Amino acid sequence: MTEVPETVQKDGNKPSPEKKSKTEEVMKKLGIPLAVIAALLLFFMPTPEGMSLEAQRAIAIFTGALILWITTPIPIYLTSIIAILLLPLVGAVEDQEVAFGTLGFDVIWLMVSAFILTSAMIKSNLGRRLSLWMITRFGKTPKMTLLVLVIINFVLAFFVPSTTARATLMVPICLILLEVYKALPGRSNLGKVMMLQGVQADALATSGVMTATSGNIIAVGFINDQAGGNIGYMDWLLASMPTAIITMLITFFIGLKLFSLKDESNFHNATNTLKDELKKLGSFSIDEKKAVTIFIFTVILWATGDYQKDWIGFEFSTEQTAVLGALLCLLPRIGLLTWKETNIKWELMIFAAGAYAVGNALDKSKGAEWIIGKVVGALGLEQMNHALVYVVVVFLSMYSHLIFTSKTVRVTILIPAFIALAKTLGMDPVPLALAAAMTMTYTITLPPHSKVNTIYFGTGYFSVLDQVKYAIVTCFIGACVISLALFTWFKVIGI
Template structure:
């Protein structure tokens, strides 16, 4: 059963107004900042960096102009206004985050072509999906496992969505029956398990890659794949457990509802795959090789005499997918989202320019004095920042935009208060994929919202409760697990 999931979202009246007024508003913002006197304590370059960034942010949020076009304008505007030099603006294309994102697209293309993740999902359900509870738990586990293999939330949703529909069909779920909550739970679990599992693996989405690149550039501290996993995975697993039980309470299944699964159709789909193919074996081999190098981290030096960084391992993995006899891809088969890469270049340039011109530190110092941040204890400040990091997706639907705003800002707050910046910025990065409250907040949400099994209010209620549970777990981890692993 192969289905192509294409999501299109019609803009509402408010979004259409935003799109119409976004460009004039962006120009007005830029003109206002350009014409105002440079504030005391801030450089002219910092003022212009603010003008370029806020104008671009307005255009990104309003979607008046395609995001990649805005990013190209940012690259031109930074040197033109004196905010950054031309070499600095053009040099962003060579940053680690861009190469890592590029490699992630190639790896995702190879895994998708191989069909390995689909085989794994169908196998697990056909073997262990005996009841409602077991199927729900299996779908959570599968979403967690394939986050290792497929570094894209949308690609994972597109792969899992047809399988969820198979399960719905096997359970004979009636969409018109308001008492039938199993369809709701399957669809909402699809959203939440996909997005929440992402937090455990740094390479599961490009925005997390962007986050650790920002941390490295702004603090000089490098976060390895294994360090991220060890710190974040326990919180993620407990959040998924909380998600399961919260869903069971919110959407109780009536006693009369079918609770056993006819696995015939699932087994038929699995049987159609036949024996594991050569391409699947090759993809599995490249994946295990990549995962091993990421997990080894500094042990590579002892074993090989040299160490490949996270980005170099990803590039090597991408190259293996193209090699004759070893790989399975041709260049034209690689689904590289060039518009996202260009968007990331402009967004990253604008964010880094804010820091390097001194604007971020200048603005944050003013804000902190009024907020009294310097008098907050670490745990209180941590709780406030994690809440903001998690629920900021209600304002900024783009994970990339939120990353370039949140991470430098939180590092600035840490520096101003004297706390270790990584202790605050890295846990905040674990919240980047918390986009589970409303359909427009991610493509994953829209894919499952298209089933019609749940309402916007039901998704919001479930999402808010789960994110509050995760927030409580994060605060608890700050006092326990994060200290044990050396983050705090």
């Protein structure tokens, strides 16, 4: 069997620590002094005209936290704890519940449940079995195999709410395939396109499903709390999944043009080898049966949320459904996990709580609106046609990953800013923020832009230049498709 790449460890398939570049090392050293200086300057400068004192203090704390989140001289959850402590202490919020109450937000519970459901999928081996079965059943040719791998990524997005977890499920299977096909790293176009489309499919599928990553969940929290939206699981799915599928289909065929498979001919006996891998999993285990039952039940509840009140007299919200699914995974005899096996990333929970705290402080103090008002004036956006503003925001959001490598940090910075921008311009903030949020998972341009990129890049099958070429095309097409959906599809589904 093919060895798992160095970026994917055998003990739990976790990515190994990434080596920091010189730029990142310098940023890390300068992060704390830059954050302190910037925060103090903003805190003690004369209050600008039209800005409240609370807004000034909220902006100061947000700026300091933002610098620390980007440069990471300390873990991001520590920065959030500091921000939560400082907001009420310095008077940036009148009620400390605005800061300390964020850990009890419903979206935090949704994130906790997502981690539990992910752990159940991995422990049960259900994701690996599904992937191997689909390839052996439908992947009769190289192109069909590539298409099946893309479909598997999209299917897994519904059940595995972690981009990294899906990558660590898929990469070993891709390596098995490429070994069977005798595809050499760095030389085989099949290897290049398979791994690059793995990166793409992971990112685009994540865009299509609200619970596929914590960044989407955080974005929905901002849209519903600050923009007055009512976006749920099915709203996100209906809005984003069609754009993700269209973009993936277009770029799938472009990839076959960029990396021709004409000279690839070693495809014999592939099916038999993959069938052997599937046989090694044995018959369906009890854990797999439990996992598939729980996942199907959870997805049915999510899919029927708009009809439950008419059918049964009450409705399960997106968060309640996720918590119920997590509960079923943990219940004795019924479930398949112990609490120690849930692998909940509490540091991400704390980070999200701090992100909400500073975001809400900026919103309630009108600090975000003041900043956006100045930006609008400086860029002349207020003179722009609203349709052009939509397009500019989508493209800015799409390519913002070139600056901010963390999806959650980008969401925290940009979504509240775009909501404030829409309010300032008299636009509906919900479709603008939702369209921007749909671009946040397109972190596909360079290996360091996400852990998924690093995992696939670590296989050695594609170069940085290969990734840049394919990603530039994908991001441009994705932004165009989402922009078009804003003016057409969003209106059809009532957003």
